[in-house]
Amino acid sequence: MTATENVDPLEQEGEIAADYLEELLEIADLDGDIDMDVEGDRATVSIVGAELPELVGDQGERPPCAAAQRPGAARDRGGGPGEGLRRGGGDDSDDPVRAEGRSRRRRRRRPRVVVGRRRAEPARGRSPRGRRRRMTDPVSRETPPAPAVAAGVFSSRLPLAEAYAGLLADAGITRGLIGPRELPRLWDRHVLNSALLAEAFPTRTTVADIGSGAGLPGLAVAIARPDLHVVLVEPLLRRATFLQQVVEVLGLDTVEVVRARAEELHGTRDFPYVTARAVARLEKLAGWTLPLLSPGGDLVAMKGASAAGEVDEAAPTIQRLGGEVVGIEQYGADRVPEPVTAVRVRVGPAGARRWDAHAATGRGKRGRGSGKR
Structure with a gap:
């Protein structure tokens, strides 16, 4: 089944509004859940989170982009029925980094869809006019050259890494997966950092x-380590389509999309290792990911300077789930300045317990984090 099948048009339009709110949170550097409620012929998208007053003001003012979406809203803005599947970022756009999404919640569930491995039919969408989208849409941007250290990280697979960087700089920007401002630091901050x-x-x-998201860190890890089987779990159709096309173009047989x-996979799939980059704070991330681990498995969550603080904050939740923090680790110290x-969080021999979201957050329903964004 391709990534474009069985998609509710109302769900697509709700995702458009949710994308705007997600972008707003990224710009403001605020933590919060994107909550999409689909009921009848109406999709309402809102932000839920402790830091919400910092975004909307003391009187609860709501930003215009949080308005409820009705069917045809995307077309009213000039788009067609499939416009929500692709958000162009022209030369004047100033999108933040889109390679990683924040948590988004929803109340109407849909069955999960496996996009497939390389041998599956490529998941391709069509533009509103019916033209099949190309993997590399023409843009006036030049992919930065790989730094010297990249040869040591990727070895003989450096050409694959360069091709992936080229796709990020081209289709990744035009489809809104990364922001144009990230282009100069595409290697240092994203591709190399992830690898x-x-x-x-x-x-x-x-x-x-x-x-x-855009395959960070998963695709970079898969290119650097062809011995690994890497599973890219991505709920948003636009991003899953991009990932599947990259897998097809680069011929990555060891990658599955x-x-x-994440919570839709609880109880149906488990993995010895799970990773995530800038999806959510560790406490939330643990709830979504620890139940995906095989007994004795590890979560390796990429974090920055906030790592120690997040560990302290998440410790009670991790313990309640049956896990323990093994430590805060660093990789590449002998190769890069930063x-x-x-x-690293490890679950016990019995595996992890399911997350009680109400106990963990005090807000009832679980956030969407790795969920369908």
């Missing part, structure tokens, strides 16, 4: 990248 995480995993194992929320920081 260094490959040191965290033993040989010939499986790693699931939750909320993969699954379009689903090594990658990651928190």
Whole structure:
């Protein structure tokens, strides 16, 4: 089944509004859940989170982009029925980094869709006019050259890494997966930074990248480590389509794309290793990812300077789930000036317990985090 099948048009239009709100939170650097409620012929998108007053003001003012969406809203803005599947970022756009999504909640569920492996039919969408989208839409941007250190990280697969960087700089920007301002630091901040995480995993194992977005860190790890089976879990159709096309173009036989929320996989799939990059704070991330681990499995969560604080904050939740923090680790210290920081959390021999979202957040329903964004 391709990523474009069985998509509710109202759901697509709700996702458009949710994308705007997600972008707003990224710009303001605020934590919050995107909550999409689909009821009848109406999709309402809102932000839920402790930091919400900082965004909307003391009197609860709501930003215009949080308005409820009705069928045809995307077309009213000049788009067609499939406009929500692709958000162009022209030369004047100033999108933030779109490679990683924040949590988004929804109340109407849909069955998960497995996009498939390389041998599956490519998941391709069509533009409103019916023209089949190309993997590389023409843009006036030049992919920055790979730094010298990249040869040591990717070895003989450096050409694949360069091709992936080219796709990020081209289709990744035009489709709104990364922002144009990220282009000069595409290698240092994104591709190389993600690939260094490959040191965290033993040989010939499986790693699931939750909320993969544009494939960071999962695709970079898969290119650097062809011995690994990498599963990219990404709920948003636009991003899952991009991931599947990259897998097809680069011929990555060891990579699988699954379009689903993390919690939709609870009880149906498990992995010895799970990773995520900038999806949510560790407390929330643990709730979504620890139930995906095989007994004795590890979550390797990419974090920055906030790692120690997030560990302290998440410790009670991690313990309640049956996990323990192994430590805060760094990778690539001998290769780059700023090594990658990651928190390693391990579940016990019995595996992880399911997350009681109400106990963890005090807000009832679980956030969507790696879920369908």
